[in-house]
Every structure is written in C-alpha cells, then in structure tokens.
Amino acid sequence: MLYFFLFPVQLGKEIIIKKDWALPILPILPIDEIEVRNRLAQEDDGREAFHSDDIFGVVDWEGNLLYRDSVSYGIALSDRFFINYGALPDRQVIQTQDGRIHSVVQEKGYPFFLQNRLFILDPNGSAVCEYDIPTKKLIWERKFASIITDIAVSSKTQGKGITVVALLNGTQFVVNPQGKTIDVLAGDDFGIPVSFACALSDSAEHIAVISGLDPQILRLYDYDKNVCTLIKEWKLESSFRRKILLQFSDSDKYLMFEQTNGLSILELSTGEIMSYDVAGRVIDILPGMTEQGLLGFSFLGSTGEVEFAFILPGKKQVFTLKSGSSSFFFRTRGKEIMIGLDKWIVKFNMDTG
Amino acid sequence: MKKTPLLAVLLLFTTFIFAYRWPLDSNIVTRLFASCDGRTVSHGIEIIGNNGAVRPIEEGELIFFSDSLRSAAIPSTLGTFAVLEHRGNLRSVYTHLDPGSFSPEKIRYSSSDVLGSAGTSGYIPGKRLGLLIYDRELDQLVNPLLILPELQDQSVPVIEKVLLKSNDQKKYLEDTTALLPGSYQVFADVYDTAEKLPYLQTLPPYRLILHSSGRIVTELVLSSIHLKEGTLVIGEEETPVEDMYEDGLGYALGEFRYTGGEMSIELTVEDFSGNSAQKVFSFIPQVRKE
Numbered sequence: 001m002l003y004f005f006l007f008p009v010q011l012g013k014e015i016i017i018k019k020d021w022a023l024p025i026l027p028i029l030p031i032d033e034i035e036v037r038n039r040l041a042q043e044d045d046g047r048e049a050f051h052s053d054d055i056f057g058v059v060d061w062e063g064n065l066l067y068r069d070s071v072s073y074g075i076a077l078s079d080r081f082f083i084n085y086g087a088l089p090d091r092q093v094i095q096t097q098d099g100r101i102h103s104v105v106q107e108k109g110y111p112f113f114l115q116n117r118l119f120i121l122d123p124n125g126s127a128v129c130e131y132d133i134p135t136k137k138l139i140w141e142r143k144f145a146s147i148i149t150d151i152a153v154s155s156k157t158q159g160k161g162i163t164v165v166a167l168l169n170g171t172q173f174v175v176n177p178q179g180k181t182i183d184v185l186a187g188d189d190f191g192i193p194v195s196f197a198c199a200l201s202d203s204a205e206h207i208a209v210i211s212g213l214d215p216q217i218l219r220l221y222d223y224d225k226n227v228c229t230l231i232k233e234w235k236l237e238s239s240f241r242r243k244i245l246l247q248f249s250d251s252d253k254y255l256m257f258e259q260t261n262g263l264s265i266l267e268l269s270t271g272e273i274m275s276y277d278v279a280g281r282v283i284d285i286l287p288g289m290t291e292q293g294l295l296g297f298s299f300l301g302s303t304g305e306v307e308f309a310f311i312l313p314g315k316k317q318v319f320t321l322k323s324g325s326s327s328f329f330f331r332t333r334g335k336e337i338m339i340g341l342d343k344w345i346v347k348f349n350m351d352t353g
Numbered sequence: 354m355k356k357t358p359l360l361a362v363l364l365l366f367t368t369f370i371f372a373y374r375w376p377l378d379s380n381i382v383t384r385l386f387a388s389c390d391g392r393t394v395s396h397g398i399e400i401i402g403n404n405g406a407v408r409p410i411e412e413g414e415l416i417f418f419s420d421s422l423r424s425a426a427i428p429s430t431l432g433t434f435a436v437l438e439h440r441g442n443l444r445s446v447y448t449h450l451d452p453g454s455f456s457p458e459k460i461r462y463s464s465s466d467v468l469g470s471a472g473t474s475g476y477i478p479g480k481r482l483g484l485l486i487y488d489r490e491l492d493q494l495v496n497p498l499l500i501l502p503e504l505q506d507q508s509v510p511v512i513e514k515v516l517l518k519s520n521d522q523k524k525y526l527e528d529t530t531a532l533l534p535g536s537y538q539v540f541a542d543v544y545d546t547a548e549k550l551p552y553l554q555t556l557p558p559y560r561l562i563l564h565s566s567g568r569i570v571t572e573l574v575l576s577s578i579h580l581k582e583g584t585l586v587i588g589e590e591e592t593p594v595e596d597m598y599e600d601g602l603g604y605a606l607g608e609f610r611y612t613g614g615e616m617s618i619e620l621t622v623e624d625f626s627g628n629s630a631q632k633v634f635s636f637i638p639q640v641r642k643e
Contacts, residue, residue: 109430
C-alpha cells in the first residue's frame, strides 16, 4: 500500500497515475462539524459516500472527510442519505450525510439505494418495495414466491423509471414506476432455470440478463414503450452459481460482465464480445468511463488482495494496480480516481504520458 | 385446474420415492411455514439443533448461493444461503448459515455431507437455520413439513378466541351468543405449541376448517404459497396471503350469514402432527331494543 502513496504508476505506455492526496478514515482526526455542514450545504455532486469494512462516511474530491461512523450491521448509501441499520430493523432511519435524522420509514427488512432510489428487501428475501424519501410514502411493493437474486434500475430515469427484478426461479419481472408488471422475461433455458444477474442501461432502452446453468446464457433485450424484445443471446462459458456482476457502461456503449477468467465486454453497437483475463474474482465494475476512455473494475486476487484494473475497450491490455489491502472502495470522475484501502482513502490523477 | 391436489399427489409421490431428512440432527421448529409477523408471512421454517451442522434434505446439486460479499449492492436478508436442486424438481434453500462454514467449491451433495453450520447471518433473531422448499414444476413454495419426516408432538392447538365482525362492530363468541340476523366476518385467534420448544412460543396451525350447518364455510390449509395474477396466495383455497391474518383479530375465516333462529358454527383446528381442537359456537336471536 505504501507504494501507492509514494510513486506514480504507469498504466501501459500512455497513462500515468499520480497520487493527489491520502486521507486516513480511522477516527484519529476530529471532524469539524460546522465546517462539514458548510461544505455539505455548498457542494452537491462533488462528494462520494464510501464504505470500507466496518467504517462508512462521506468524502469530497478535495480530500475532506465530511462524515465518518461505524457500520452497525449493514449500511445503505446514496448521494444524499444513508441508513445505518442493525441485524433486525423493523423501521428504517434515514439520515442526511452530516448524520442528522431526515425521516423514519416503518418497514421491516434491509434497505438499499439504487440510483438514489430507496428500496427495502423483506425478511423473506422475496419481496421488495420502493419508498419516496421526501414524503416517506410507499410507492410500490411486489411480493414473489421466489427469492430475489438481483434488482436493476436505470440511472437516467430517477424517481420514475422501471425496475427489473430477477428471481431464483429463472424469471425476470419488469416493473413500472407504480409497481405493475410490464413484462415477465423467461428465456427457454435448456438446463436449470435460475436468474443470476440483471442490468438496465442508462436510458432504460436495454435490459441484460444472465440466467440458467448448463449452459449459462446472456440475453439482451430492447425495451421500448412497455415492450421488451429479445435482441440476441449468447451461451457463456461460465457456470457461476452465485450472483454475477453485470453492468452497462455510461451512455449505453458497453455491457460488462464477470466471466470465469475475468471481465468480458460486449460492445452494443457491434455485438462483439472481448474478454480481459485477470487472476482473480471480479468484485466490482464501474459504470463510468474515465476521460481517457478507460473502464475500471476491481478483483480479488488469489492472495486475498484487492487489485484495481483499467482497460481500454477494443485493446487487449489490462492495467492493474495491486492494493495490498483486502478492503476497497473505488470511484472515478473524469481524470480522477478515488480508492479506499483499509483505513485510507487515496485520490489519484490520471495524466497522459 | 387447482394446484394443490396436484401438489399433494406430487409430494406424496416424491416423499414415497425419495426419503428426505431433517437438515439438523435434532429438530426443534421455532417458526413454521406461513407464520405471520406484521405484514411478513414466513416462506419456510426455522429450526434449531444441538450442533449446528446442516445437511441437505436429500442428495442434490448446488445451483445458487449468496456469500454476502461486501460489494453486494443488494443486501441479503437471508444471510449466507445455499440452494440445492433435487430430483422431482424440488429445491431446498438453507438460509442464515454461518458465513465461514459454507464452501461454494462443492457442487454435488449427498444427504450425509455437511453443507455448513446454522448461523446468525441475515434477518434472524439468534442462531438457527431457515429452510425453504420450492417446487419448480408448480412454481410454488411448499410447507417443508409436507416432505420432511413427521414431527412427533402431542400438543393440541388452542382456540383462544373467535369473533364476528360486522361494520366495525366486534363480537367475541361464547358457547351461546345472541345475534342479530346479518352477515359477519369470522376471525379465529388460534395457535399451536410444541413440546420441544425451549421457551414459551406459539406456532401457527396447519389447517383451519369452519363449518356452518354441516357445510364447509372456509378451509384454510397452510400448505403452499404461489403467485396468482400478481398476488401471493396460500393453500388450496388460494386465499390472498395479505387477507389470511389480521393483527389483533386472528385468521380470517370468511363470511357467516346468520338468518335467525338457532344456528351454530364449528371450528376445527389441526396442527401438522395431526393433533386437533374443535369448538362449537351456537347462536340465538338477539332481541332488538325498542
């Protein structure tokens, strides 16, 4: 980890990353609450909520720690709120990023934010509901007779977008903003029907699903005017028996998904799939591209160490950074990269060499 | 075609052909299928055992697991869990496992293999194992007690209170109750206990039958849960799960129409071990006040 702090790292021939700042997130330094509230009031999109092991908080891109606390049992983070919940929550206490209580929602289960929308998964793991944060009102709720394995929402349709719910029984429900079923996707899986992942593109024009065992199949659907149309399907070499990471990139350009030996990228315009091998299990995929057009993901190496990887779609090279750490947090913004390593957050700048 | 008769035949067949076992060495059921807790109705059972070693109910193939990896965007209320696919299109789900006890490397399990240990992961009040059974053919959750070896229990279900509700008026029934003619919603506050339970705890019954004048008014059997036109329904009557139970009132047992004169209703409550309780409630006309 020290290596990170001291030296610039060259990513191939073209890109060099240099450390900008490193911030300890252990409770060593007191946080100036007044200063923090001023910053939170001023900035709206220049901060990131982070979660690293049993600590969570908010940091801005200038290197100021705006909030920090310990995770009770689980933590749900959005751009403006957090819910720090225990193992058996029978209500959800929504707090603003300076720790003040914003509102309380009377609903059992575990909360999570997707694209800043608040969802709560019920104790059976087979029902999900969405709440409107300002009014604390239930927007919709869907109950299933099967365990929910994945949920996807689109980022550019906040507050009114569709939701895709993938189920253990191999089906995927496409739900409108009122919670009504628009469509049920269920491919003719030859083997064992199970849904492993679903994803929705930024514009909500594409839906991707990975389902089935022996073989595992990736399906791409077009979504338009409440109709889902299967565009193409691919038999995959993988046979994962757990949730698979599946993520559209910003601007609906690529679909990235975890494969046995690393990451695969489907270029939506051509239908071509490129594979990028890494020695470990992919654990996070970033939707955003850097200014240089790099896509980022992280993976857990064989030694239990998290590594960060960058790829230029279309080129074979994978640029990797070893973290020396088992915990992680990973964000990019333009030329900037923010990485959480154990009890530190480090920001890097990318330069073209 | 109703699903439950088919379910009963299928389960009878599969239970006869395939021998299932309890997943823990000793089996004390602390929560039964379709237990109501506020708006949540349980989709499986919860068990505690002497040692926490969890074994599959039958040989099967691991088809899904959740190991609560920290980057997961969607939390798991079921904690660490594993799903096995068995013959006969049945799936068993083992929830709230101790995260370190389960190894996802193993794919095929015999019924003597250890799958993991009962734990406290997810939404569970203490160390116990959650077990769900899913019938893939019928696309429904099945009461695990329908396929597991019989639970030995002599405790008889308790009929605590029965009440009639009409236009927000509630009337608790005595052996004989004076009643005005009209339609009434029947609610029964009933529960079961089990001998082995380590602390005072009530369990739901398995079957409730309400008779009136020799005819079945309602039969509620907590045998399965499936999705029907977007709504979760329970058992052979396909009663909407949300309408099955009302906090403070009990199980909703349909409508009883009192036409005057001497009438009676009879409530029978059975648990899964075959113990039953019965109670007859008689009605006489209520004299209207001038």
